[in-house]
Amino acid sequence: MQKISSYLYPNRVELLANLAGFITEYTNVYQRNVKIYNGIDNTIEFDIKNADQKRIDLATLTQIELNVMDAQGNSLENSPYTVTPTTLKGIATVTIPQEDLTDLSSQYLKYSVSALKNGADVLLYADSRFGAVGKIELVGDAMPTLRNEKVYDRFSGEIDFLGNVKNHTSAIPCKFYEAIPTTEMSFDITYTDYTGELYIEATKDSTISVESFNRNGVKLVTFTPPVGTGTFTQSFTLPVGDYNYFRVVWTYLDPTLIGVYGNGASPTGTVDKVVVS
Numbered sequence: 001m002q003k004i005s006s007y008l009y010p011n012r013v014e015l016l017a018n019l020a021g022f023i024t025e026y027t028n029v030y031q032r033n034v035k036i037y038n039g040i041d042n043t044i045e046f047d048i049k050n051a052d053q054k055r056i057d058l059a060t061l062t063q064i065e066l067n068v069m070d071a072q073g074n075s076l077e078n079s080p081y082t083v084t085p086t087t088l089k090g091i092a093t094v095t096i097p098q099e100d101l102t103d104l105s106s107q108y109l110k111y112s113v114s115a116l117k118n119g120a121d122v123l124l125y126a127d128s129r130f131g132a133v134g135k136i137e138l139v140g141d142a143m144p145t146l147r148n149e150k151v152y153d154r155f156s157g158e159i160d161f162l163g164n165v166k167n168h169t170s171a172i173p174c175k176f177y178e179a180i181p182t183t184e185m186s187f188d189i190t191y192t193d194y195t196g197e198l199y200i201e202a203t204k205d206s207t208i209s210v211e212s213f214n215r216n217g218v219k220l221v222t223f224t225p226p227v228g229t230g231t232f233t234q235s236f237t238l239p240v241g242d243y244n245y246f247r248v249v250w251t252y253l254d255p256t257l258i259g260v261y262g263n264g265a266s267p268t269g270t271v272d273k274v275v276v277s
Contacts, residue, residue, distance in 0.1 A: 013134070014047045015113055015124040017056055033135045034111070038104070042096045046083060046113065048124060055090025061115040061122065066094045068136065069110045076100050076109075083113065101138065109136040149277035152248075168249040169274050171208045174240045184239050186277050189248060192231040194269030198223045198250045200236060202243040213247060231272070248274045 013034055036042040044066070050056050058064070065080035076096075083094040112132050113124040123132045152169040159165055174185050189198060199222040205212040221236050238246070250271050 013044060014049065017048055017050055017061075017115075017122065017124055033108075033137045035137045035139050036096060036101070037139055038101050038141045039098055041098050042101075044094050044096070046092045046094070046124075048090050048092060055088075057089060058085035058092055061117055064092060064113065064115040064124075066096075067112045067114065068096065071108060071110070073110070080114075083115075104138055106140045107138050109138060110134070111136050149275055151273055151275050153273040155271070166249055166251055167271065168213075168247050171212070171245040171247055172276055173245055174202075175244050182240055184237055185246065187236045187238070187246075187248060188233050188275040188277075189236075190231065190233045190272045190274075191225060191250075192270050192272055193229050194225050194250070194271060196225070196251055196268065198225065198234070198248070198271070200238065200246055200248050202238075202246045204242050204244055206244055208245060212245065213249075218243075246276075 034044060036044075048056055048058065064083035064085070066083050068076045068079045068081070070076075078097070078100050081094050081096060083092045085092045111134050115122045115124065125132050150172075152172070155167050155169055157165060157167045172185075174182060176182060187200060191198075199219050201213055201217040201219045203212045203217045205216055220238055223234060223236075225232065225234070248271075
């Protein structure tokens, strides 16, 4: 039998308030990284002390704020976050909402904590060497999530030996490292004033090369948009089966121009984007 121990342990960070103008007593040799996670509100607790390692009365400070930045110094959209004193002397908490982390991948962020004392700015230091910037490690997902949809809006084109122009998305993977394997994928294809043929093709090749679709591909869905003007979205849902990659392809067709532009056709309209989920 396996036994797993769990701990209800505060995500607590010690900070030093330089209120006397010079810190002499305490040297914090190591300040650990703060770990936060996607999919959940992250509450961080600050233990704010003076140079003698005594908790200070936070009523002497106002507008305590947590600033969170990426590696380049760009702040999170809703940063700074308000740090709220608790009923315990020197202890304050702040929450980084899960919505602010939704679109962020795992990475190291930077943070600093500032306040006002008697109307003057005060930095709260992570150690006695005036290190005011600490690290937050955004580890990843702590709660079950759905795979985010992906937008393809940059396309490639190729010309076959008959002169037909084929435009297509890059290869779209459909096999992932998942607890529950993906059984189907949805495609939303948005086009404007388009006249031509749209189709989705798939390949069982495990790695992609120039011949994965041209020789080993299978055309699954073919759709010819009705003649008309405007922007439309066409949706398809396909089973994954044994396929490893899909791609969306479109060929401009204008029968009246065959023979004028070789066997190809003059482009009519555009395919704007493909959203895959």
